[in-house]
Structure formats: C-alpha cells, structure tokens
Amino acid sequence: MPRIVRHPEVRRAELLAAAGRLFSARGYEAASVDDIIGEVGLSKGAFYYYFPSKDALLEALARQAAERARAELEAILAAPAMSAVEQLNAFLRRGRGTDRAAEAIATFASIFSPENIVLYHRMHRTVMTVMAPALARIIEKGRREGSMASNDPLISAELVLLLGAVTHGAVADLLAAEGADALSQAIAAFERRLAEQGLAVDRILGLPDGTARFVEPGFVAAMAAARPNRNPLGATVAAG
Amino acid sequence: MPRIVRHPEVRRAELLAAAGRLFSARGYEAASVDDIIGEVGLSKGAFYYYFPSKDALLEALARQAAERARAELEAILAAPAMSAVEQLNAFLRRGRGTDRAAEAIATFASIFSPENIVLYHRMHRTVMTVMAPALARIIEKGRREGSMASNDPLISAELVLLLGAVTHGAVADLLAAEGADALSQAIAAFERRLAEQGLAVDRILGLPDGTARFVEPGFVAAMAAARPNRNPLGATVAAG
C-alpha cells in the first residue's frame, strides 16, 4: 500500500473527525477501529501510534467537545453588560436557537440512541466538569446582584445542568412519532417538559417562576420539522 | 461433562444471580458469557437456550430489579395512614437506613464504577419507568392534601427521581478518599450535596425548605465506615 505521511496534528484531527462521524452514526461499540482507519485510509499500526486504545480516542473526542463548549461559554461570561439572569438564559439556550434546530435534532438523534449510552455518558461527564464551574460563576454573580439564592453555587450549578440533560425520553418520543397527531402531541409534551424544567431551575435558584427558559419559543417545533429522515418501516429509535 | 438437568425456572434464576454478581463485580462488558456459565456450571448452548443474547440477560436483570423496586413501593403506597409528605420521605429513603448502609455502599461502588455505565443505565431506565408513576401518585395525593404543588405530577416525579440519581461523583469521592482527613471531607461534601438535593426537591414540589430528605441522619458516615476493602495501591475507582 502507498505510504502517505501527514503532519501528526492533521492525522490526529482526521482520526477524531472520522471517529466522531462513525460513533454518532453507528454507536461507539458498533463502529470498529477498522472502520475508522478505513475511512481515514490508515493502518492499524498507525492508529495505535496516535491513540493507546479505542477508549482513549473516545476520551479525546469528549475533551474536544468540552473544549468547544468552554469556548462558547467564554463569550457569555466575558460580557459584563449582561445581568446574571441574562447570562443564565444565554447559557441554557446555547446552541438551541431555532436556526440551529436541525443541527440539534441530528445531534440528539445520534447521542440519545440506545446504542450510544457510552458515547453520551463520556461526553456528558467531560462537558459537565467544564460547564459546572462556569455556571457556578454565573450563579455567584446572581447572588451578588441579589437576584439568585444558593447555598452552594457549584452544587446548584450541577443540579441545573442535570436538569438540562433529561431530555432523553422526550427526544426519543419526538423522533419516533408517526403521523401528524402523534407528532403534535410529542411536541406539546416536550414543551411541557421544558417548561417544568425551567420552573425547577427557577425554584432551585430562587428566581421568579418563568424566568429561566431552556430554549427559545418555537425551538421544539423547528426540531420536529427538521427530523432526520427515518426509515420507512418506522421505529428508527427503539422504544424506552 | 456430566449433564445436569434442572427446572427451567431454577436455571434461569441461577443465571440471573450469577450474572448479577459478575456484572456488578467486573462490569457488564468485562464479565463474559463464559464467565457466567462457568459460575453456574452450564454450557454455551444451554445459555443461549435461555437467553437470546447477553444483552437480553442484562434486560432481564433490569426487569427483575424493577419488579423488586415496585414491590418495595407497594408497601409505602398501601399505607393510607401516611401523609403524602411522609410517603415522599419514605420513598426517597427506601433502602437508605443506616442499617442498610453496607449494602448500599457495595451496590453504589459497583454500579457507579466507570466500567459499569451500561449496567447502570439499563437498571436506571427500567427502574425509572416503574418508579415515576408511583411517585407521581404520591405527588397527586400531596396536591389533594394541599401540601404539594405541581403542574404535572409525572414530570415532577421524573425530575425528583433524577435528583436522587446524581450521587455518582460524591460516591466516587467517598470511595476514593485516602486518609482520615480526605474521608471526613468527602463525607461532609456528600452530606452537603444530599442536603442541596433535598432542598431542590422541596422547591420543585413547593414544600417548606428542609422537608424532603434523601437519607436518614448518619447514613453517609455509616456508608463510609462500611466501604468495601479497596486495593492497597489506592484508586479502586478511577477518578472522574
């Protein structure tokens, strides 16, 4: 086979990109190392030259995601003109504008699928460790401004983040919904759920009811409209 | 090899029991089907006579756990003498008495270990579908009694259950703590966390602060005291 040499950073990025695609599409376990190197056009030996194990590749992918999330956050935190409450809402809605609904539903569809628990968990854990302290800073600011209450900003931050990550079931329902009736029902259920989650955040942080909102209005409907094409036999996503 | 025939129900139970032990001890992926049948003294063919796949065995195990949880709940729900608030606390503390601390820490240690995400997730999901409606009934009762507030008892129930399942990190810290100082710090952190989670539940359900409590006093210390013996090299549970 022709031997093609690239800059290590480029190769590493290629592997991460291919792994990201394949893990999302097929699930972490179902996507083999051979699949990944096949996509990049690399040998087994070269792969293990870059990553000590398949798990390390997953870890690197999670770190990458966390790093990107952190970068997105810096922008919010760096804006001193915003009140803590405004920052909170900006935080909760990051990447959840109606314009990014298609992107969001695609991500959800792959990451919340049953065969992707491992991928989801890794991402979540790693991103969480980056996000929690950032959100805690917002909560502390809110406390100083007198708009928020919390005994322990870091713990409160983790609880709030947790509430943001419970969308699993509702997303699955949204993806599985067949027919206009079921779809509009799923949308309504999803929005009720998001409203309740927002309320829970308000209560935990001592904000007036209706202050925190996880998505901007119309986001769920936009996501539903942008659902990835499902196979004609139905049940793309197994129930449960 | 001698051929030993048993009643199918007995064999099935044997397999479930062995799988429960091995999955907990080594993790779902690390415990092979060969390990399980080795423990039971059965052949590969016989195993696949009972379960169509290793995953189906995990599913059956999760169902079993859910069924047991449901049975435990019936007792609480069947007691009409208890107020909804009392039922809530009984619910939150099920299996969390100081007398059951040893059992609890052992369960946590295995189920929250990094290599057991799959096992944890399955159990959690299955048990959740059983628990959420039960807790929702308690919340409805509380609403009728005027002690609780909720727009949607089922969603509130799911949020409350979720809050009960966030103990991961703190448990890991508790298990990893080396030396008296670190241990007492981990205990304190755990208790602060549980207190905050209790507060969050209070707020979500419109209860006075300090009403809901996830464990009885002294439970965390009792758990810490009952930690399973860790290997002398330290770091039984990998960080994170």
Next chain:
DNA sequence: TGCTACAGACCGCCAGTCGGTATAACTGAC
C-alpha cells in the same frame, strides 16, 4: 543516518451458532 510516522500479519478473546445428545415425560401394549 537516525528517528518518526506508517504498514499489515498476527494473537487471544468474545458473543453467538450449530449439529448433536442425554434425559425426563409421555405413550400404549400387555
């Protein structure tokens, strides 16, 4: 000339398959 980035045959293990079989349970003849 030496080190870095690569190649690919190879290994052990694992979930799952398959053809076969011992044994218990049932049948009917006497």
Next chain:
DNA sequence: GTCAGTTATACCGACTGGCGGTCTGTAGCA
C-alpha cells in the same frame, strides 16, 4: 403396574467471524 418405544426438552461443546490490541518491521523526511 411396568416396560419398550417415542418425543420434546434441556443441555453439550467445537466452531466461526470479527473485534481490540500487539509486534516486527520499514519508507521517507530531516
């Protein structure tokens, strides 16, 4: 009631394909 014949059930274990990971190299750039 018992005993050969038959069937269905519960079981055996060699085998397969594919997986993650290893190892011995080696081409190509510096």
